[in-house]
Amino acid sequence: MEILDKLAKFYGITIDQIVHMGKEVPKEITVEDKTASEQLRLLSELDEKEKSIIYSMIDCMLTKKKFKDFFYNNVAGL
Structure with a gap:
């Protein structure tokens, strides 16, 4: 049930x-x-395993975006 x-x-x-x-x-x-x-x-x-997968994907995407932003703002202009 x-x-x-x-x-x-x-x-x-x-x-x-x-x-x-x-x-x-x-x-x-x-x-x-x-x-x-x-x-x-x-x-x-969602169950704990599904939540963990979703949150890991979100963390990965946010980290990737922050790295791209950092690169664009600090390295690309050199």
Whole structure:
């Protein structure tokens, strides 16, 4: 039942709607169209391994951007 609870919460529907879906299918979630707080709420619903992967990817991208900015501002003009 825990999985059904998580699915229901994730898709914003009831367990009954999952079990008796009929023709209704949960909508795909697109994080980009959510507010920052909603994005964080959705990420917090992932299991620990998935969260770790997502946060590692974000850390990597932010580090890469900071390095590019540093390089452009301090080295490229030499």
